[in-house]
Amino acid sequence: MPYVNIQVTREGVTREQKAQVIAGVSDVLHRVLGKDPAITYVVIEEVEPDNWGVGGLPLPEFRRRQAAP
Amino acid sequence: MPYVNIQVTREGVTREQKAQVIAGVSDVLHRVLGKDPAITYVVIEEVEPDNWGVGGLPLPEFRRRQAAP
Amino acid sequence: MPYVNIQVTREGVTREQKAQVIAGVSDVLHRVLGKDPAITYVVIEEVEPDNWGVGGLPLPEFRRRQAAP
């Protein structure tokens, strides 16, 4: 009875991509651990870039600095 | 100091229902574990059906197939 | 397809109490939201008191100060 929580930034993930992530992750747990996909829950959480920090900075600012020469 | 996180699909849960869930879950932890409701946090997260996977499918598609003859 | 995560301090919760928490919380979601218990997952996480902070202190130290005259 696996439960999987996936957090990604909210940046235009399409319905089709979500379906592919759900199918792919369920398949991994099936192949590797023998978990029946029928009992695997996959929850995708989309996080605003301003709410995601890395390098001590909100992601938009982090990326700006990475891109700067 | 319990912390409870409840994830359900975003499908019209009313304010009154949320209040009942919060009251009910706090009461369970009080009765069974003796936890004072004053220190129990209950956080309800509503998840878009497209972001919830089961059976290797997004929930709307999963339900369509369940309903099919 | 609710998923519930309950975090409490690891302080001697018995197997029987866990069963009662699982039954009680599943029942609340059934009564209030109409969720079939068959599809409700309840995961209990027991956290070492040293790993739980409140009032800016680990729980054991927080309690010591609360108890002091």
Add this chain to the structure above:
Amino acid sequence: MPYVNIQVTREGVTREQKAQVIAGVSDVLHRVLGKDPAITYVVIEEVEPDNWGVGGLPLPEFRRRQAAP
């Protein structure tokens, strides 16, 4: 490779405040545990007050009662 999840009520947290929380928390993990901020993720989740329970009540109702004489 720390991962930090911060849940607060959605009550007008500004972009600047989020940046300060991300910077501050990353700094704590750097100073205390020696974790390079470059590998620390901080995710802020803003929760609707109606979805946050304490004292067995949704937060707005809890506050109304606290404020009552």
Add this chain to the structure above:
Amino acid sequence: MPYVNIQVTREGVTREQKAQVIAGVSDVLHRVLGKDPAITYVVIEEVEPDNWGVGGLPLPEFRRRQAAP
């Protein structure tokens, strides 16, 4: 910068299986969403069966009843 949390019951998952789950899930996010595995964190949490509820019962009891004639 995806973060993935996978909860499964603690029932003898091997080190090799964990490595395969990590590789597989990171690959799904790479193929579908273009996320560089270098920035994808995958955290596996193993939950004691007594702490996992489904059908209103702890998992061991749930399974016993499923298996009964």
Add this chain to the structure above:
Amino acid sequence: MPYVNIQVTREGVTREQKAQVIAGVSDVLHRVLGKDPAITYVVIEEVEPDNWGVGGLPLPEFRRRQAAP
């Protein structure tokens, strides 16, 4: 009423370091968001290195390759 969950690898974090992380993070939320530490919960979860993936690999293997010439 903030709730903070911190996941780090289980690699000898001391009781004193946990106390400093709890104090430091509670202080950040107090200074930046005006949250009273009395109502801030901080939960530290220590994750086995084999259960933490990055770069598509369990952390011990990831580090071995980083260290290799």
